[in-house]
Amino acid sequence: MNSRKRLISYIVSFLMILTMFGQVPVAKAANEVTIDILQINDFHGSLKESGKNVGAAKLVNAIKKAKESNPNTIVLSAGDNFNGSAVSNLLYGEPVAKMMKEAGIMFSAVGNHEFDWGLDKIQKWEEISGIPFLAANIYDKNTNKPVTWADPYKIVDVDGIKVGIIGLTTQETAYKTKPQNVESLEFKNPAEIAKKIVPKVKEEGADIVLLLTHIGAFQDKQTKAIKLEVPELANIKDVDGIILGHSHQKVAGMVNGIPVVQGYKYGRALGKISFTVDKDTKKIIKKESSLDLLYERKDLKDDEAVKKIVDEYTQKVGPILDEVIGKTVNELDHDRYKLSTLGEWTTDVMKQLENADIAVTNGGGLRTSIPAGDITVGKMYEVMPFDNVLSSFEMTGKQIKEIFEHGIENEEIGSVQFSGVKVEYIPGAKKGNKVVKMILDNGEEVDLNKTYKVVTNDFMASGGDGYTVFKEAKALGETIAIRDALIEAVKKAKVLDYKKQDRLIAKEVKTEQPKVQEPKAKVEESKNKNVVVYVVKKGDALYKIGKKYNVKWQKIAKFNSLKNPNLIFPGQQLSIPVVN
Structure with missing residues (x-):
């Protein structure tokens, strides 16, 4: 009797453990099939394990385990796969492409940062990985037709169920990569394009229709309410699921009865949409979305094949990245939505190199802080993964004011980082009425009618992040890569002891209103x-x-x-x- 009780106890314990890891076999009718759609997004070359980043080897192992659990699994990427880490950047994304092939990713959306190194890289990644890109709303301006290097959609058969997958990308790509790299392309309204393509995909026999997008969303932590950046996507008839990216958020839930998911960023999570389908009628019986937060799991193991890929490429560039070029006494902190210590130091270097009056760079162009201690070349690649160069202009005071009107308190793109000037502004004021005064380092106030030398990066110079004012200014030419300039500045200083200055000054403007006119609450x-x-x-x-x-x-x-x-x-x- 005791032996029987022990046996029952063991069985119950085993089932509880399986339940914890989602492996309990659930009884289904013979005519039902469960199809899992796994997704990653905004991997940004995060090959190595660091902090919450579990690294490529553990990410791929988790994907393979999920596919073993359910062979009817499709793995997709929502874009922004390659640019972001030193190992990936130095090799133009090659190790990431090999990782994606090993992971068995079927298709990828096109992220805005897929264009950072030029159009030719996209075809190269597809050759290495064997993974086609899907992009229905990217058009060639010369032909006014969808680009030839990506398919608008694909239909795949999963255990007798046809799944249609439509690729879409954010219209922000026009200014959230180097604009000159995409000047021949038009990014059409994704919802309007999807409305036209979904019926076509259904006509071709798709039982399930997915939108694979590099388009953002946000989810409230308390209410779990989800706000799509393109809400119309959830109003399109016959759309069964939406995969998201771009906004680097944890999103899983339903919008208008449609499961939506975004797997955070840097491979930290796997998003999943599951469909239970009647194989006879081809109708969806059940649908849901979920997130597997990999950075919270303790059971992850390395995939040996991917670990070998990462180790080989890391070793290849190791002598470059591991070089200690100097040290900093204080942390050079950075928050893209504020004027940061790192942003001030960076623009100080830019201003000095070009002998400019003012230097500006975009907050999103700097990606991480530099902690106190030794600084390596690898860290500088993390700080500035983009290959931007210095670009100088002759600008009027009025044009300089436009830079700050656009770049201060801009929650969409982040805060402008700058040097050579103190800017007084009114918090919360409308664009155009925000900047009160601009005072140069020599104490002179910027005259709206005079001209000054301004240095920025070539991304902003070509209208990136919406800084279109540079297109109206007189260009003085481009020089060296900004990352190289920063590396040389650290080497020259050997030890940085940099402290943040008060360059952005909030002013409160009091306005008197006649009591009779003041609206009452x-x-x-x-x-x-x-x-x-x-x-x-x-x-x-x-x-x-x-x-x-x-x-x-x-x-x-x-x-x-x-x-x-x-x-x-x-x-x-x-x-x-x-x-x-």
């Missing part, structure tokens, strides 16, 4: 007595309104679903969640 009576309806008046900003009611401005923005918290208008009504 009123309490919302109908639904919530803890909500005040506030009518925006001239000169208002969210932080000022929040201060008045002792509510954080971020909470007000979220409560009112403001797409851009910096844009509020006189006469606009805002609901303020207050606590009595």
Whole structure:
């Protein structure tokens, strides 16, 4: 009897362990099949294990284990695969392409950073990996037809069920890579293109239709509500699932009854959409999405084949990357949405090299902080993975003001980083009314009618991140690669003891309004007595309104679903969640 009890106990324990890892065999009808769609996105060349990045070997092992668990598994990438790490960048993505082949990825969307090194690299990656790119909304301007180097869609058979996969990319690609690399391309509205292609894919026999996109989304941590950057995608008839990327977020859930998923970034998670399908009727019985957060798992093992690939390529470039070029006493911190210590130091180097009055670079062009201690060449590749060069201009004070109007408090692209000038601005003010004063290092105020020498990077120079003002300025030419300039600056200094300066100065402008004209706030009576309806008046900003009611401005923005918290208008009504 005791032996029997022990046996039952062992069986129960074993089933509990299997349940923890999602391996319990679930009884299904003979005519049902479960198809799993696994996805990665925004891998950005994260080949080596570091911090939350589990590395290519463990990522691929997790993919292979999932495919062993369910042979009816398709693996897809949502783009931005290659550019981002020193090992990958020095070899133009070759080791990542080999990793993707070993992982058995079937198709990839085209990310904006797939264009960073030019169009010719895309064909090379496909040759190495054997993985076709899908892109339905990328058109050749010369022919006004979809590009020939990618297929708009593919239909594959999985255990008798036909799965149609349509590739789409963000329209932001036009300015979120080097614009000159994509000047021959048009990135059409992805929702409009999908509306035309989905019926065609259905006509060709697809039982399941997936949108494989490099398009972003955000999910609220508390409510789990999902906001798509292109909401119309979830309103297209016969779309059964949407795979996302670009915004580097953890997303898993349903939008309008459609499962959507985005697997975070850098290979830290595997996104999954699962379909249970009736094989006789070809109808979907059940659909759901989920995330496997690989960085939280302790059971991951290296895939030996991929480990060998990473080790070989790392060894190949090791002598270059491991070279210690100097050290820094203080951390050169960086946050792309703020003026950072790293951003100030970088633009100081740029300004000095070109003997310019002002230097500017985009916050997203710098990717990570430099911790205190030794600095290696490899770290500098992590800091600046993009091969940008110095680009100088003669600009009027008015054009310089436009740079800061566009680059301060820009939540879409991040904050402009700069040197040579102090900028006074009004927090929350509308673009065009944000900059109050610009004072050069010599104490002179920037004259809107005079001209000055400004140095930037070739990405911004060609209109990247929406800095189109450079196209109106007089170009003075391009010189050396910025990463090389930074490396030389560290070598020359040997020891950096750099401290951040106060270059961005917030100013509060008080405006007097006649009492008779000032709109009055009123309490919302109908639904919530803890909500005040506030009518925006001239000169208002969210932080000022929040201060008045002792509510954080971020909470007000979220409560009112403001797409851009910096844009509020006189006469606009805002609901303020207050606590009595």
